[in-house]
Amino acid sequence: MIPELGHFALALAVVIAAAQAVLPLIGAARRDAALMASAPSLAFGQFLALALAFGALLWSSVVSDFSVYNIAENSQSLKPLLYKITGVWGDHEGSILLWCLILALCGAAVGAFGRALPAAVRARVIGVLGATSAGFVLFSLTVSNPFVRLWPPPWEGQGMNPLLEDPGLAFHPPILYAGYVGFSIPFAFALAALIEGRVDAAWGRWVRPWALAAWAFLTGGIALGSWWSYYVLGWGGYWFWDPVENASLLPWLAGTALVHSAIVVEKRDALKIWTVLLAIGTFSLSLCGTFLVRSGILNSVHAFANDPARGVFILVLLALVIGTALALFAWRAPRLLPTGIFAPLSREGALVLNNILLCSIAAVVFTGTTYPLFAQLLAGAQISVGAPFFNAAVLPLAIPLFVVMVIGPMLSWKRAALAPALIRLWWVALAALAVGVFATFHTAIFPALGFAASVWLILGAFVDIIARIRLFRLPLATSLARLGGIPLAAWGGAIAHAGMGITVAGIAGMAIAEHRIVAIAAGETVDLGGYRWTLEDLRDAPGPNYSARLADIRVTRDGRVIAVMSPGRRSYPLQRTTTTETAIRTNLLRDLYAVLGEERDGKAVLRLHVNYLAPWIWLGALVMAAGGGLSLADRRLRIGAPLRRAAAPVVAA
Amino acid sequence: MIRALVLLIFLAVPLAAAFAISDPAEMLPDPKAEARAEAIGRQLRCLVCQNESIEDSGADLARDLRHIVRQHVAAGETNKEIIAWMVARYGDFVRLRPPFEPLTWLLWASPALALVAGAVIVAFALREKRPPPAPLSAAEQRKLKDVLKS
Numbered sequence: 066m067i068p069e070l071g072h073f074a075l076a077l078a079v080v081i082a083a084a085q086a087v088l089p090l091i092g093a094a095r096r097d098a099a100l101m102a103s104a105p106s107l108a109f110g111q112f113l114a115l116a117l118a119f120g121a122l123l124w125s126s127v128v129s130d131f132s133v134y135n136i137a138e139n140s141q142s143l144k145p146l147l148y149k150i151t152g153v154w155g156d157h158e159g160s161i162l163l164w165c166l167i168l169a170l171c172g173a174a175v176g177a178f179g180r181a182l183p184a185a186v187r188a189r190v191i192g193v194l195g196a197t198s199a200g201f202v203l204f205s206l207t208v209s210n211p212f213v214r215l216w217p218p219p220w221e222g223q224g225m226n227p228l229l230e231d232p233g234l235a236f237h238p239p240i241l242y243a244g245y246v247g248f249s250i251p252f253a254f255a256l257a258a259l260i261e262g263r264v265d266a267a268w269g270r271w272v273r274p275w276a277l278a279a280w281a282f283l284t285g286g287i288a289l290g291s292w293w294s295y296y297v298l299g300w301g302g303y304w305f306w307d308p309v310e311n312a313s314l315l316p317w318l319a320g321t322a323l324v325h326s327a328i329v330v331e332k333r334d335a336l337k338i339w340t341v342l343l344a345i346g347t348f349s350l351s352l353c354g355t356f357l358v359r360s361g362i363l364n365s366v367h368a369f370a371n372d373p374a375r376g377v378f379i380l381v382l383l384a385l386v387i388g389t390a391l392a393l394f395a396w397r398a399p400r401l402l403p404t405g406i407f408a409p410l411s412r413e414g415a416l417v418l419n420n421i422l423l424c425s426i427a428a429v430v431f432t433g434t435t436y437p438l439f440a441q442l443l444a445g446a447q448i449s450v451g452a453p454f455f456n457a458a459v460l461p462l463a464i465p466l467f468v469v470m471v472i473g474p475m476l477s478w479k480r481a482a483l484a485p486a487l488i489r490l491w492w493v494a495l496a497a498l499a500v501g502v503f504a505t506f507h508t509a510i511f512p513a514l515g516f517a518a519s520v521w522l523i524l525g526a527f528v529d530i531i532a533r534i535r536l537f538r539l540p541l542a543t544s545l546a547r548l549g550g551i552p553l554a555a556w557g558g559a560i561a562h563a564g565m566g567i568t569v570a571g572i573a574g575m576a577i578a579e580h581r582i583v584a585i586a587a588g589e590t591v592d593l594g595g596y597r598w599t600l601e602d603l604r605d606a607p608g609p610n611y612s613a614r615l616a617d618i619r620v621t622r623d624g625r626v627i628a629v630m631s632p633g634r635r636s637y638p639l640q641r642t643t644t645t646e647t648a649i650r651t652n653l654l655r656d657l658y659a660v661l662g663e664e665r666d667g668k669a670v671l672r673l674h675v676n677y678l679a680p681w682i683w684l685g686a687l688v689m690a691a692g693g694g695l696s697l698a699d700r701r702l703r704i705g706a707p708l709r710r711a712a713a714p715v716v717a718a
Numbered sequence: 719m720i721r722a723l724v725l726l727i728f729l730a731v732p733l734a735a736a737f738a739i740s741d742p743a744e745m746l747p748d749p750k751a752e753a754r755a756e757a758i759g760r761q762l763r764c765l766v767c768q769n770e771s772i773e774d775s776g777a778d779l780a781r782d783l784r785h786i787v788r789q790h791v792a793a794g795e796t797n798k799e800i801i802a803w804m805v806a807r808y809g810d811f812v813r814l815r816p817p818f819e820p821l822t823w824l825l826w827a828s829p830a831l832a833l834v835a836g837a838v839i840v841a842f843a844l845r846e847k848r849p850p851p852a853p854l855s856a857a858e859q860r861k862l863k864d865v866l867k868s
Contacts (some may be wrong), residue, residue, distance in 0.1 A: 300774050307769050339843075403846055421836030428832035436816075436825050446821055449763045451771065451814025458829050584742045663741070670741060 071121025072212040078114035085195025089188035101188035105176030132218035151235035158211035189257035241286030247279025252348035269330030281693035288686030312354030318427040335405025415473030471525030497521035515573025522566025557696025568685030574678025594675030
């Protein structure tokens with residue numbers, strides 16, 4: 066009964082989404098206030114229907130209703146409750162439903178927080194979101210239905226992939242999707258502006274908070290995924306340039322560019338056409354990333370043919386959404402007249418350069434990810450493009466980006482001089498150089514470059530704030546008092562840039578990580594990274610739906626016990642899989658990282674790592690996301706802050 | 719595993735069989751030679767895996783290839799010779815860093831091409847004529863006159 070209710074709610078959502086796609090847009094075209102006013106209610110309705118459907122699926126999973134095909138395939142009664150809940154979005158059908166739910170939430174959010182928007186803009190934005198939603202909910206209802214029944218129901222489900230039974234991965238999808246789908250709002254604003262034929266500073270002011278929120282979520286989602294692969298896969302790596310990772314990186318790069326170019330639209334009423342294109346591009350990359358890349362088409366064309374109905378539906382849907390948006394852009398963008406003049410050397414100029422570099426990195430990642438596919442289709446050649454290529458191709462673009470990231474915020478709007486900015490940065494450059502030179506004596510050239518870059522980024526991020534409070538030029542107390550007067554958006558920007566520096570430091574630290582693979586018996590000892598690792602014991606430990614083998618390792622330094630860690634191996638009988646359980650002990654400056662391998666003749670194979678600054682990679686991402694959130698909290702950025710009302714009296718006077 | 723891959727289409731993480739740990743018995747005794755073998759191995763693709771180097775993969779083939787690389791390193795061959803040997807046997811597919819050849823010119827040129835494209839777009843945008851600012855309204859004209867007079 067409950068699954069049928071969910072099924073019905075899903076069908077209802079399609080109908081409401083279709084109405085949401087049509088009525089507000091007609092209303093906005095005819096200036097019909099009643100039709101336009103229907104937009105928020107329809108968005109709320111669609112969200113409620115999908116929430117009901119999602120709730121029904123959640124219920125079926127929690128009570129282990131194996132008469133639902135999807136639950137029988139992916140769950141089992143012994144699974145802990147947490148994973149029964151999070152398992153709902155651990156499979157294809159459930160994750161599409163979650164995706165649709167978040168998209169509906171975006172529409173409802175515009176309905177709820179967009180009261181200050183002009184009625185026509187709000188109606189068009191919600192209408193575009195409704196049209197997008199209708200396609201994807203229809204996809205869920207027809208070819209990816211999570212509520213399909215199974216008769217007779219089996220006694221026990223097939224069980225979830227054990228790799229997913231992990232808290233990190235459980236919360237990775239919702240946060241990642243919030244980022245991916247969040248970019249649908251700037252996309253909808255871009256289409257609304259194209260339909261209306263007008264983009265102004267107010268538009269930039271409306272779009273930026275939404276883009277910023279989506280960006281912060283995407284940053285967090287990618288970081289969570291990277292952290293997960295670090296501690297679960299047990300390779301000691303954190304980023305593999307895998308197509309699926311690249312697919313999440315692409316919208317992040319475009320979204321970062323969007324967040325920056327929207328500042329120029331808002332503050333200087335320039336770069337409007339470009340920003341509209343970026344908003345369309347970012348969401349298009351989100352769609353391609355999630356739906357095309359994970360479908361396996363990049364790894365093998367044949368994987369796509371496993372389920373032709375789904376594949377063709379998704380291809381047509383993507384072509385429709387992205388094609389319509391780009392066609393609308395080609396048709397209407399020429400009507401958006403370029404305004405806002407600035408010298409090449411100015412804050413705007415630096416932001417343009419930042420956009421070029423970010424988009425170039427995105428282009429390289431895109432080319433590298435899709436190249437094997439095209440080489441195979443067009444030339445019949447089999448080639449691989451892996452980590453060595455991406456590292457070599459992205460680095461030359463990342464370095465100038467880091468340079469611009471620090472100098473750009475020092476420049477003034479409209480027209481700037483380079484010399485004063487550079488003079489204010491001399492001590493930052495000196496510090497970075499000193500660290501870089503010091504590091505070259507101890508490490509290879511690339512890690513040294515990374516450490517120098519991170520010092521440059523972290524210190525450079527706060528130079529502008531130091532200048533604003535006139536530190537050391539005014540009495541200290543006065544300077545500190547001035548800290549309160551700095552707008553939150555400025556803090557947000559500085560903190561986000563510093564976060565990038567922290568991540569770069571972590572990446573550089575990982576480049577000098579040490580590791581050792583040994584086979585030792587209990588009681589034996591090895592040395593690595595100045596630590597003494599002793600294998601104390603090998604033992605069995607039972608679990609709820611698995612059995613585990615653990616190795617107890619004692620790590621000492623100069624006779625002092627630093628850590629006791631127990632890496633293990635779990636085998637899940639139902640799924641017939643084994644997973645490694647990495648043991649990690651961190652003090653934020655380095656991770657001690659141990660993985661247990663096979664055992665032979667009483668000796669256990671251990672892979673031991675000392676990963677310097679490893680936690681900084683994800684800490685930096687968290688700081689970046691927090692910077693975005695802080696910027697979002699700035700009162701001046703509140704959605705719908707009335708720009709036109711402020712301008713009106715001046716004209717009247 | 720195929721089923722898992724098809725089902726889990728929405729996570730931004732590589733879901734490979736997480737069992738990539740080498741056997742120390744297959745490693746070279748000399749740490750320098752072993753480091754060199756590992757650096758070579760990172761450039762070589764495990765042919766039956768998705769985007770994994772032979773150093774990262776737990777597949778049997780990767781284990782064999784690791785062993786072959788180490789034999790060649792122990793025989794004193796240079797990195798280039800070993801990779802060339804691998805390419806002769808398995809084709810360019812085995813190289814995670816594709817060679818620079820006509821087929822991959824576009825790939826290797828992509829950073830430069832992207833930058834050039836960006837510069838061209840900016841150049842066109844700068845040349846585009848901007849509409850002249852709107853003429854002053856009568857009220858603004860009066861105000862300007864007042865300002866100029868005083």
